[in-house]
Amino acid sequence: MITFLDMKSAYAELKPELDAAYARVMESGWFVLGKEVEAFEAEYAAFCGTKHCIGLGNGLEALELVLRAWDIRAGDEVIVPSNTYIATWLAVTAMGATVMPVEPMPNGPNIDPDRIGAAITSRTKAIMPVHLYGEPADMDAIMALAGKHGIKVIEDVAQAQGAKVRGRRTGALGHAGAHSFFPTKNIGAYGDGGAVTTDDPKLAERLRALRNYGSRVKYVNIERGYNSRLDELQAAMLRVKLPKLDEWNERRRVLAARYDDRLAGIPGLGLPRAPQWAEPVWHLYVVRTERRAELVKALDKAGIGSLIHYPIPPHLQQAYADIGLARGAYPLAEQMADTVLSLPMGPHMQPESVDAVAEVVRATLS
Ligand SMILES: *Cc1c(COP(=O)(O)O)cnc(C)c1O
Numbered sequence: 195m196i197t198f199l200d201m202k203s204a205y206a207e208l209k210p211e212l213d214a215a216y217a218r219v220m221e222s223g224w225f226v227l228g229k230e231v232e233a234f235e236a237e238y239a240a241f242c243g244t245k246h247c248i249g250l251g252n253g254l255e256a257l258e259l260v261l262r263a264w265d266i267r268a269g270d271e272v273i274v275p276s277n278t279y280i281a282t283w284l285a286v287t288a289m290g291a292t293v294m295p296v297e298p299m300p301n302g303p304n305i306d307p308d309r310i311g312a313a314i315t316s317r318t319k320a321i322m323p324v325h326l327y328g329e330p331a332d333m334d335a336i337m338a339l340a341g342k343h344g345i346k347v348i349e350d351v352a353q354a355q356g357a358k359v360r361g362r363r364t365g366a367l368g369h370a371g372a373h374s375f376f377p378t379k380n381i382g383a384y385g386d387g388g389a390v391t392t393d394d395p396k397l398a399e400r401l402r403a404l405r406n407y408g409s410r411v412k413y414v415n416i417e418r419g420y421n422s423r424l425d426e427l428q429a430a431m432l433r434v435k436l437p438k439l440d441e442w443n444e445r446r447r448v449l450a451a452r453y454d455d456r457l458a459g460i461p462g463l464g465l466p467r468a469p470q471w472a473e474p475v476w477h478l479y480v481v482r483t484e485r486r487a488e489l490v491k492a493l494d495k496a497g498i499g500s501l502i503h504y505p506i507p508p509h510l511q512q513a514y515a516d517i518g519l520a521r522g523a524y525p526l527a528e529q530m531a532d533t534v535l536s537l538p539m540g541p542h543m544q545p546e547s548v549d550a551v552a553e554v555v556r557a558t559l560s
Pocket of ligand 1: 252253254255278279281282324350352353373374375376386387388
């Protein structure tokens with residue numbers, strides 16, 4: 195049995211510290227917007243290399259609140275990847291704004307900067323690149339384009355905490371970075387959680403009000419806000435995990451290199467290829483094959499977990515049927531959806547398990 199992601203071993207490794215953090219918060223009698231959140235915000239901002247971090251309820255609301263703080267609304271356009279998790283699109287359409295999907299690079303998974311220019315119009319207010327599977331998007335090219343056109347960039351960092359572009363962390367590369375601490379992310383809480391990182395003091399101040407009913411002073415509401423706050427228990431847990439993040443990401447890197455080696459030369463199997471300037475954090479190890487159904491069956495039979503990220507691109511979801519994008523509208527995203535398969539990956543996976551997975555893949559596809 196090789197599980198897709200071993201969550202129990204993560205707890206086992208940090209049990210004394212996590213249990214102590216839990217007890218500390220329980221005994222404090224203070225659960226929302228207190229010392230733990232404040233400390234985590236400072237520590238996470240330092241980790242990412244930004245001036246500010248604002249702890250929020252989850253990753254989707256982190257994306258939404260930034261768009262809201264930038265006053266993006268109906269009539270505005272936001273450039274998003276055609277190949278992404280649906281949350282990216284949901285944040286834009288929740289504002290009443292229009293998604294302008296752009297295809298990934300031919301070998302995927304991230305938005306192709308060479309195609310962004312053609313999608314920019316006089317209504318474009320922002321670009322929302324996603325660092326999918328833990329692989330950074332081409333932020334240098336995206337920031338250059340955004341600068342030229344005077345538009346904002348919000349990074350979706352949900353899958354890439356700790357990743358770097360030329361030595362700088364994701365979340366510090368755009369005008370704002372939206373993070374998720376959903377339990378399965380590279381730094382996961384024990385429930386929902388999220389954050390925004392930014393160097394912009396005005397954005398930070400606005401987000402602090404927006405997350406708390408639009409209020410800076412208790413019972414004085416300066417705008418119609420949300421309730422979207424990282425809570426004290428989750429912040430305390432994340433403070434235990436943050437000092438481990440680089441080490442846990444390094445373990446993922448070792449496993450990814452081993453997969454690269456053991457899976458080399460298998461006919462019809464596409465392996466992930468990060469660009470030279472990127473330091474990915476391997477949230478997922480995603481291969482591509484036209485014979486996916488067969489491979490899933492074989493892995494399943496061998497007791498090996500695998501998942502598809504994602505089987506249906508956002509434009510073909512029923513949730514977006516009303517925008518009228520049929521099959522064929524984004525062929526590269528559709529091809530990814532039809533061929534990608536995520537193999538087991540995580541900081542507690544045994545290196546020998548990589549060999550066992552690779553053997554099944556080779557035997558099935560050779
Ligand atoms: C997980 C994820 C989100 C949403 O985060 P939640 O905390 O679950 O709301 C957004 N974008 C991407 C790419 C994700 O993987």
